[in-house]
Amino acid sequence: MNPVIDEPPVAIPGLKWANRFATLGADFYTELLPTPLPSPYWVSRNRALAGELGLQEEWLASEDALAVFTGNQLAQGLQPLASVYSGHQFGQWAGQLGDGRAILLGEIDTAGGPQEIQLKGAGMTPYSRMGDGRAVLRSSIREYLCSEAMHGLGIPTTRALCVTGSDARVRREEIETAAVVTRTSPSFIRFGHFEHFSYSGQHEQLKALADFVIDNFYPACRESAQPYADLLQAVSERTAGLMAAWQAAGFCHGVMNTDNMSILGLTIDYGPFQFLDAFDPGHICNHSDTQGRYAYNKQPNIAYWNLFCLGQALLPLIAEQDQALAALESYKTVFPQALEARMRAKLGLPDARPEDKALIENTFKLLAADKVDYTIFWRRLCHFQSPEGREAVRDLFLDRAGHDAWALQYSERTTPADIGLQADLMLKTNPKYVLRNHLGEQAIQAAKLNDFSGVHTLLTLLQAPFEEHPGHDSHAGFPPDWAAAIEISCSS
Structure with missing residues (x-):
């Protein structure tokens, strides 16, 4: 028999609870209580986010907070529920x-x-599908750190308030311990929510959901x-911007199913993610992705495929199929423009010129040829205008002739008058710190x-990834040889 919450709800000072999603009605969710965990403990608290949410620091340090964010205790005004959705997987x-x-609390x-x-x-x-409903310490720490890392990089994302742990055992590939991550978002509605009601022929509920999203997020x-149709176009354009941000940062999501795509264009559901070490356009970060469907270089096209699925789901509400297709076309324009803008910023180019596209493409080709460390290359490039900085970039390449030809093209595109502005722009665009797999693995162990x-150290670094953080250069160095052997899968 599962344990139950039998204590009266506690108050959280200064917070006013609501639940707009619950107003959609019982077709959209099931009301239920969390299942308590024995002897919970704090793993980490994100005090910066807590302040933004209006949580008092002294309350966040309390036993009540530990109980509420583990699911062992309710707070006054909560209406816990789990939502139903569907989706395309792989x-x-x-x-x-x-x-x-x-x-959802x-x-x-x-x-x-x-x-x-x-x-x-x-x-x-009710939607656990033979699962145990639990998360493990390993995956919870990964999501907690990466969602905050993405926020620090300025990439749209859900966020994470805290992680709590318990010695309760959970079976995955091996026996692990349980944990709970508390995450926040303006909404957790996914493409799959729309697919669920469209495929089941529940068109009144589909319309109610679309109206809800429009009224609250796309007025x-x-x-x-x-x-x-305008909703579909707006979501397409937000998703295009998100994909440009992922590609520019060298971020691989790993499992871009339609149920893992946010209707708000946020990064959501951190599982087998990875920031690239060596630049390999065909890199597959998900060990479960045996066909390479979600490889790094396929992410932009998969996003469009997922948007097409969303468009199909919305067809009962859109007068003509041509209108839906026209709405999706905006993705093909916005994505390349957004990616080019982000890459110009990474290169330190203050204005746009016709030759920039070729320079960007040549940069990617050069990095791929020698599988150069992606983050370190861009950070060193910030200092390219000094002789020492230029040599540090050159040292990353085995193909010196290829580098020198590229460096000439790059130098001809920049001017000495822009050196100060260029370096400043690039240092605010190219992070020193990202959540590399080996860093996460060390924190988890x-x-x-x-x-x-x-965990605490990484949180501090990743929340301000463009800063130098003296004394932490080891967190910005090359990955150790053993990092290449780390495998992450859908259970991660």
Whole structure:
């Protein structure tokens, strides 16, 4: 028999709870309580995000906070629920899915707008599909750190407030310990929510969901003669911007199923993700992705494929199929423009010129030929205008002749008058710190021994990844040889 919450709800000072999603009705979710974990403990708390949410620091340090964010205690005003959705997984229709291990606690008003609070790993739901509803310490730390790393990079993302742990055992590839990550977002609605109601023929619910999203997140679409086509176009353009940000940062998501695509254009559901070490356009970060569907260089096209699925789901609400196709076309324009703009910033080019596209393409080809470390190359390039900086970049390449030809092309595109501005722009665009797999693995192994200092250190660095952080150069160095052997899968 599962343990139950039998204590009265506690108050969280200063917070006013609501839940707009719950107003959609019972077709969209199941109300249920989290399943408590024995003897919970703090792994890490994100005090910066807590402040943005309006959480008082003294309350966040309390036993009540530990209990609420583990799922062992309710707070006053909560209406916990798990939502239903469907989706395409690895290109195949998977049918009904849903929040198999996530429970939405509710929504709070913040200075930055309403934010939903969700527990991931808080027990089984009606949508768990033979799963146990739990998350493990390893995956919870990875999501906690990476969502904050993405936020630090300025990439749209869900965020993570805290991680709590328990010695309760969870079976994955091996026996691990349980954990709960508390994550926040303006909304956790996915493409798969729309697919669920469209494929099941529930067109009234589909319309209610689309109206909800328009009214709360895309109000400009309401003024259109074709609001649902405009919604599809707006989501397409946000997703295009997100893909440009991923590609520029060298980020691989690893499992871009339609149920893992945010209707708000946010990075969501961190599982087998990876920031590139060596630049390999065909890199597959997900050990479960045996066909390479979600390789780094395929992400932009997969995003468009997923948008096409969303367009199909919205067809019952869009007057003509041609309108849906026209709405999707914007992706093909916005993505290359957004990627080129981000790459110009990384190269330190203050204005756009016709020859920039060739320079960007040649840069990618040069990095791929020698599999140069992606993050270190861009950070060193910030100092390219000095003789020492230029030599440091050259040292990254085995093909010196290829580098020298590229360097000449790059130098001809820049001018000495732009040196100061160029370096400043590039240092604010090319991070020194990203969440490399080996850094996360080291923090996780220490955490398994109840040493959470590595998690705390990484959180500090990743929240300000463009800063120097003296004394932490080892966190910005080349990965060790053993890093290449790390395997991450859908259980990560």
